[in-house]
Amino acid sequence: MQLSDPWFLLCFLPACLLGFYVIGRISRSAAVGFLAAASIAFYAVAGVLAACVILGAAAVNLVIGRAMLATESAGRRKALLWGGVAANVALLAYFKYTGFLLMNVAVLTGGAWRASAVMLPLGISFSTFQRIALLVDVHRGKVKDLPWLDYALFSVFFPCAVAGPITRGQEMLPQFRELRARFSSEGFAEGLSIFVVGLAKKVLIADSLQAVSSQVFDGYAIGTHGDALTAWVGVIAYSLQIYYDFSGYSEMALGLARMVGLRLPVNFNSPYKANSITGFWNRWHITLSRFLRDYLFTPMSGGHSFLPRRYAALMATMLIAGLWHGAQWRFVVWGGLHGALLVANHAWRELAGRYPAAFARVSSKRMRPLGQGITFLSVTVAWVFFRAADMATAGSMIKSLAGVGCPFLHMGAEGVRQYFVPVAGVAIVLVYTLWAPGTIAIFSKAGPFIESMPVIRTRWRWVPTWRSAAVIGMLAFLVFRAYFAATEFVGFTYANF
Numbered sequence: 001m002q003l004s005d006p007w008f009l010l011c012f013l014p015a016c017l018l019g020f021y022v023i024g025r026i027s028r029s030a031a032v033g034f035l036a037a038a039s040i041a042f043y044a045v046a047g048v049l050a051a052c053v054i055l056g057a058a059a060v061n062l063v064i065g066r067a068m069l070a071t072e073s074a075g076r077r078k079a080l081l082w083g084g085v086a087a088n089v090a091l092l093a094y095f096k097y098t099g100f101l102l103m104n105v106a107v108l109t110g111g112a113w114r115a116s117a118v119m120l121p122l123g124i125s126f127s128t129f130q131r132i133a134l135l136v137d138v139h140r141g142k143v144k145d146l147p148w149l150d151y152a153l154f155s156v157f158f159p160c161a162v163a164g165p166i167t168r169g170q171e172m173l174p175q176f177r178e179l180r181a182r183f184s185s186e187g188f189a190e191g192l193s194i195f196v197v198g199l200a201k202k203v204l205i206a207d208s209l210q211a212v213s214s215q216v217f218d219g220y221a222i223g224t225h226g227d228a229l230t231a232w233v234g235v236i237a238y239s240l241q242i243y244y245d246f247s248g249y250s251e252m253a254l255g256l257a258r259m260v261g262l263r264l265p266v267n268f269n270s271p272y273k274a275n276s277i278t279g280f281w282n283r284w285h286i287t288l289s290r291f292l293r294d295y296l297f298t299p300m301s302g303g304h305s306f307l308p309r310r311y312a313a314l315m316a317t318m319l320i321a322g323l324w325h326g327a328q329w330r331f332v333v334w335g336g337l338h339g340a341l342l343v344a345n346h347a348w349r350e351l352a353g354r355y356p357a358a359f360a361r362v363s364s365k366r367m368r369p370l371g372q373g374i375t376f377l378s379v380t381v382a383w384v385f386f387r388a389a390d391m392a393t394a395g396s397m398i399k400s401l402a403g404v405g406c407p408f409l410h411m412g413a414e415g416v417r418q419y420f421v422p423v424a425g426v427a428i429v430l431v432y433t434l435w436a437p438g439t440i441a442i443f444s445k446a447g448p449f450i451e452s453m454p455v456i457r458t459r460w461r462w463v464p465t466w467r468s469a470a471v472i473g474m475l476a477f478l479v480f481r482a483y484f485a486a487t488e489f490v491g492f493t494y495a496n497f
Helices: 006-024 028-046 050-071 076-108 124-139 147-158 169-177 185-221 228-259 277-283 286-302 307-325 329-354 365-388 393-403 415-435 439-443 465-483 490-495
Strands: none
Touching: 028 050, 028 307, 050 076, 050 124, 050 147, 124 147, 124 169, 124 286, 124 307, 147 169, 185 365, 185 393, 185 415, 185 439, 185 465, 228 277, 228 365, 228 393, 228 415, 277 286, 277 329, 277 365, 286 307, 329 365, 329 415, 365 393, 393 490, 439 465
16 A cells, blocks of 8 residues: 555545544543554555564564663673664565575576565565664664554554655654644644645656656667667656655655654755765655664774775665665666765865865856756666666666667657657656755745754745645645556565565
């Protein structure tokens, strides 16, 4: 089940909100328990066995976390931490990487190793990172208490199941303890508005772009190579599609949480406006970026200033991030490309810091549009490996992007007409993405997020007025006209998060 499914929108969500508000008038604990039960039901729709796996993993981690809090022995706490981390990684590896590992063993040994199909539990990648982060934070003393009911909701909170954000215990557990569990017209209006905007991004924009990108990528997958223009339109369409898909889904989660009185961390903040690859990762899937930084890169780099070690840690972190997204080598290549770009960006900044006079001109504000363009093109080309059916298909598309073997076609009037609609549509969305303020900027004054986001100057500011309500109502109307044709969330198709 997705947050954009008709069944979810028309049945599950109204029943969940009504039950929460009614039960909340009786007891906070009962309301928290109701939300946890509704979240378990959400998981169970994807598969009862999968829901049992998530619940079992949550229970084991609760026992480990409480054991860490109960002991005063530093050695025992560290042993429990490593045991818990190993158990979580092993669970993820079994469900997500068994087939990938056996396939590579078969290639290396010439054997016939093959794994039977394993059902992938909904959200296992995100929930695994969330559980690992909680155990590390318990070990570091950032989480000092694990009430079982609050922990249960933290582990299965359904808005975060598929696309995050990846929350932390110190962010959410205090909110659960202080949850009023009462209807708030202000919070409901904010949450509903954010939810509708996210839903519109997914249904109206991402799904429309998906029709363009899939036609191009599917054509390359079956050996039908297009010209350079076709390849670029398809790749840019996918670059925009995946952004509006993931950010739309994350904003739906932010809105749902706000409707029940909770605040989630921001996950996307106009990443394609970044003028460096470092800036991109500070804006793209922010909760994943901070997990990679705090729980992988920092421990591997050891906080040393020795640049080769830091760069090696950065590259290793991004390779792991690529493999986390999917059990195929093309995801590893995608992670490696981003690792190389980040290493180059950090090396450039290191040189600019040492020789400021020599880099003064290229570091000026006038050069930022060039940096933004280079960053967008780099990220867009890297998406080819993320989306392509296999490495061979990705290689063919890269050649087309470079104009090798398939130059621009000489089109007649009919060809121009066929190209015009998708090219114009992609161009309009691209200009809007690079120019217009993002959802976070529009809603920053309302403050529905955990972070205190900077107030960005924009005339497109959401305020609780009839004008805002009319805009949100219009978006909802357009969505409900189109949502029966809504396609599957990209995370299910390509990453099975």
